[in-house]
Amino acid sequence: MQRAWSLVRETSLSPYTYDYDHAPMGWITLAGWVFPLPNQFETFGNAINTGRFLMLLVHLASVYLLFEVTRRLSGSVLAATVTTFFFNVSPIAVYFQRQVLLDNLMMFWLLLSLFMLLRRETTIRSVFGGGLALGIALITKENAIFFAPSFMYLLYRRVKGSPSQRFTGSLWPFAAAAPIGAYVTYALLKNELMPSSLDFDLNNPPADHVSLLYTLWWQLNRNQGTLLSHNGLLHTSWLPRDGLLLVAGFIAMVICLFWGLRDRKRNLGFLIAGTLAFGYSFYLLRGSVVLDFYITPLIPMFAMNIGMVVDRMLKASYSSRLLQRAHSTVRVILPAMVAVILLSAPSTGYLMTTNTEGVTQIADQYQTKLNLTGMQHAQIAWIRKNVPSNARIVMDDDLWGELHDVRPFYPYAHSHWNASSDPDLRDKLFKKKWQNIDYIIMSNKMRKSIAANNSDGRENWILQALRNSDRVWSDTQGNIKLEIYRVQ
Numbered sequence: 001m002q003r004a005w006s007l008v009r010e011t012s013l014s015p016y017t018y019d020y021d022h023a024p025m026g027w028i029t030l031a032g033w034v035f036p037l038p039n040q041f042e043t044f045g046n047a048i049n050t051g052r053f054l055m056l057l058v059h060l061a062s063v064y065l066l067f068e069v070t071r072r073l074s075g076s077v078l079a080a081t082v083t084t085f086f087f088n089v090s091p092i093a094v095y096f097q098r099q100v101l102l103d104n105l106m107m108f109w110l111l112l113s114l115f116m117l118l119r120r121e122t123t124i125r126s127v128f129g130g131g132l133a134l135g136i137a138l139i140t141k142e143n144a145i146f147f148a149p150s151f152m153y154l155l156y157r158r159v160k161g162s163p164s165q166r167f168t169g170s171l172w173p174f175a176a177a178a179p180i181g182a183y184v185t186y187a188l189l190k191n192e193l194m195p196s197s198l199d200f201d202l203n204n205p206p207a208d209h210v211s212l213l214y215t216l217w218w219q220l221n222r223n224q225g226t227l228l229s230h231n232g233l234l235h236t237s238w239l240p241r242d243g244l245l246l247v248a249g250f251i252a253m254v255i256c257l258f259w260g261l262r263d264r265k266r267n268l269g270f271l272i273a274g275t276l277a278f279g280y281s282f283y284l285l286r287g288s289v290v291l292d293f294y295i296t297p298l299i300p301m302f303a304m305n306i307g308m309v310v311d312r313m314l315k316a317s318y319s320s321r322l323l324q325r326a327h328s329t330v331r332v333i334l335p336a337m338v339a340v341i342l343l344s345a346p347s348t349g350y351l352m353t354t355n356t357e358g359v360t361q362i363a364d365q366y367q368t369k370l371n372l373t374g375m376q377h378a379q380i381a382w383i384r385k386n387v388p389s390n391a392r393i394v395m396d397d398d399l400w401g402e403l404h405d406v407r408p409f410y411p412y413a414h415s416h417w418n419a420s421s422d423p424d425l426r427d428k429l430f431k432k433k434w435q436n437i438d439y440i441i442m443s444n445k446m447r448k449s450i451a452a453n454n455s456d457g458r459e460n461w462i463l464q465a466l467r468n469s470d471r472v473w474s475d476t477q478g479n480i481k482l483e484i485y486r487v488q
Contacts, residue, residue, distance in 0.1 A: 047402065193211065
């Protein structure tokens with residue numbers, strides 16, 4: 001939302017030095033959504049809520065696309081229904097789908113690309129549209145590349161033997177490459193494609209200008225350890241939120257891969273669903289830096305695998321003599337009962353859950369018992385009342401729009417990510433000295449982000465400021481804690 005603000009207010013890709021850390025299509029989409037709204041960033045209360053309303057619309061479209069993609073891959077409405085069931089009620093899905101994430105926008109374009117490739121008739125229009133949608137997904141978030149092999153194989157199988165095979169086989173990669181080419185051309189025109197002297201030394205970043213290829217090389221070489229360690233996100237965040245979807249999804253992925261590879265001609269749908277999930281699972285497990293929300297694109301893929309496996313197994317059970325004689329109503333009731341059990345069982349955490357005291361209660365997926373937005377409003381109100389507008393502030397990302405787009409403006413309020421990496425802020429405004437910070441506005445999640453981003457010590461001076469500060473305001477609800485520190 002910060003970069004969407006920069007596009008709308010300053011016609012720039014970022015209010016800071018744009019270092020190509022992410023391709024820009026995501027916040028270009030957000031800016032296009034915000035610009036025509038009556039109050040722009042404050043239309044739905046604040047910048048993030050305005051972005052979340054777009055996420056709602058994107059989710060509704062993604063549900064339809066996921067349903068249709070699964071139905072066409074499996075030939076079954078039941079498989080599509082099971083898939084969208086998990087996509088909508090999974091606690092981990094609920095948690096991330098409402099957030100303003102590039103991953104949610106990327107998944108919309110990926111599903112649209114699949115939808116176009118799976119049309120009943122493979123036409124020039126559908127092939128071009130499918131390739132273009134994939135290209136837009138890639139310049140929304142680069143990790144969409146891990147889905148590309150499955151798309152290429154699907155295209156090959158769809159056009160194989162057709163009179164237009166050679167033309168459509170060339171048209172699709174051209175359409176996919178067009179948005180990427182525009183992005184690369186932008187960097188080339190700004191002389192920011194290659195680093196100076198072609199120096200890719202990660203220990204000595206180029207000082208004169210940023211570089212697209214250098215940033216890509218840096219990202220490829222980041223390492224945070226294994227995801228499977230006892231303190232990794234898999235054990236500390238993802239499995240506690242929804243172990244059922246992740247475990248069942250992984251097992252279903254293996255089954256789909258087995259069925260698909262055993263008979264690729266008859267089980268193309270299983271092969272595509274399995275490889276889509278496998279490709280992104282490989283990305284998460286490969287050992288680079290993984291943040292909490294990186295799981296988001298895997299959720300619909302695991303849901304798709306579960307839906308297709310459940311449908312295949314139910315069809316196999318329906319072939320028994322007992323169920324053959326059963327009325328069609330029974331065939332509907334059976335999976336419906338399974339859904340009710342999944343929703344009501346405390347062990348799944350979908351609608352019922354067990355608290356730390358062993359008491360079963362209604363799950364609170366939307367955190368309606370925690371007035372988190374009210375906490376943020378109270379935090380901002382304290383800032384406006386007690387902090388001068390010229391204060392130099394290091395903060396979490398979520399307050400950026402509120403402090404820069406609503407009077408009184410706080411032009412020196414910057415996120416810890418930018419304060420530690422942008423040369424203009426780090427070396428000129430703060431001069432990399434903790435004494436030049438006046439206030440630190442943070443949450444317990446920001447503490448974790450600083451730790452994850454500090455592998456090279458870039459945020460040590462911010463941590464030093466935190467050690468030399470007094471807490472002047474705080475609020476806690478559930479597992480969320482907001483704080484304000486005045487640096488001494």
